[in-house]
Amino acid sequence: MARLELSGITKSYGDFRAVSDVDLDIAEGELVVLLGPSGCGKTTTLRMIAGFVAPTAGEIRLGGAEITRRPPWKRNTGLVFQSYALFPHLTVAQNVAFGLKMRDVGAGAIDAKVAEALRLVRLEGLEARLPRELSGGQQQRVALARALVIEPDILLLDEPLSNLDAKLRHEVRVEIRELQKKLGLTTVMVTHDQEEALTMADRLVVMSNGRVQQVGTQRELYERPANTFVAGFVGRTNFVRGRIGAPGLFVSDSGLAIRCRDDAPAGGRVLALRPERLTLSAAPEPDANCFPATIEFASYLGGVLEYHVRLTPQDRIMVQAPNKLADAAHAAGDRLHLHWPSEASLVLADDGDG
């Protein structure tokens, strides 16, 4: 296992910049997720780490060694593909043994290591099967065992769960995460699935238009998004446009004076409000922010009640309330009050590269 450093990594195709100036420092044993919509450059970044795409500029270091121009077969990376990419003509055991054969490991040692790897992913007894005789989940485990058995310096996962059905996906992501922690594997995973990323990552890298928008833990991204792209991509958010009128005061374009934290950036143009941080009440409350509100649309989602609430002709806000036993659900047309503390007002400097 090794530390991975990317500095100034850029990939251009003609005039198109697929990846722009990406800096990343991934510690030994850390699992970092590259998260973003399709076309954001996350897969290209992963393929540059694996060696299948040559960066136009920048440097990649693995365990301190410069590997920017090193071909894939000399990098010692364990790669798990979205399609699993198992060798269809080889058995499970032969698939797992392939990397060891390429490393000229002796036959006896290969058998022992293959058995160990298959035990690790709980596939004992399927050694002689062909990939097409396995379920999707089993194929995924073979792909993982094949990548792990070579004891890679870094494990790379390219949307490893997106071909599994929903129930299996929930199990497997916990399983992979536990295995990764147990073995202390430095891991980079690519996904567009927010929940998957939040479940598995030590740190997340949110990407858009080939640029890193923000790097941070789940909490940092959610509580302190760097821009509207991150705020909108991680979790759900209401956006209100306006400007900072005075320290601790945001004035919306529609004229609402909204209390926010005193240290909000002076150039802030957008206010982000998380729907579960807002509260509806029948009577006005002595909160930092409290505005009369009319419910226009109400949804009953089981654990959560969701309301679309009108504050001004320009501002419609989405609110989520926990479905508690004592509370009565509101209905469209109800006239209420919407309130929230100033800490719930996230003022964002700019729109980011969304």
Added chain:
Amino acid sequence: MPRAAGQMPTTLSARRGLLFDTRVTGRAALVAAAAFGYGIILTPIFFVCWLSFFANEIVTFPPRGYTLRWFAHIFDQNNFVSGFLTSLQVGVAAMIGGLVLGVPASLVLARRNFPGREAINTLLVMPLVVPGVVAGTAIYVFQIEVELATELPLLGSRAGLILAHIMITIPWTVRLLTASLAGFDRSIEEAAQSLGATPLQAFVRITLPVIKPGVVAAALFSFIISFGNLEMTLFLVAPGETTLPIAILQYLQWRIDPTIAAVSLLQIALIGAGMLVADRYVKLTRVL
């Protein structure tokens, strides 16, 4: 009202009857068409096989009796034996040559996008649409010119014949191989490389085994096309040399006894056996 209610079932059942009838006649028509098609294809083969056992020297119906002597007769004819050996050698050489050229060509055509790709694709299939006589004449003239210019003894040489045969096998090799490469998931090559295989090792250990059905089919078809070629070959063999199809033609000029049918039966059996053996190792139905 009661009358209307009473009419309903009648109309319904009448409709159902009509529907049923159409379905039956439709299926009957399909079976008839299929039988007709198979008949057209298989009748000549059936008669060739049957005729080869006729006792009469001049074929008449019904046969006077049955015999195996035409098969024995084949092996008394030196022309047939040497023609068969020549065809076999040329066929195997054309098959190998066709694969050596066809595999790389197909890889490039299936995987790279470059200007002129379609033109090359069409060019490689051209030998299929050029009549054998035309191709034979053209290559004959070409070989004369080359021999005059370079003094290489190309005309009437075995090498010249094999080169021409490679040319007519290329359309088949390229078509069959590009078809099997089209469904090939390239990420398995990348997986092999990430596991430490060089591109060459990945190709030999992964790509080639996976496209094996396509390669075997291409080899088989190359051999069959070369083995059965008559028109083009007529122009290119050395004086006194024969391939099996030429030997058959020459025999037919003077005799019409069932020996020809016996030779044909052996040829059908040989190629059929080749296909059956190949099919045991790779499922040809997946590529053909």
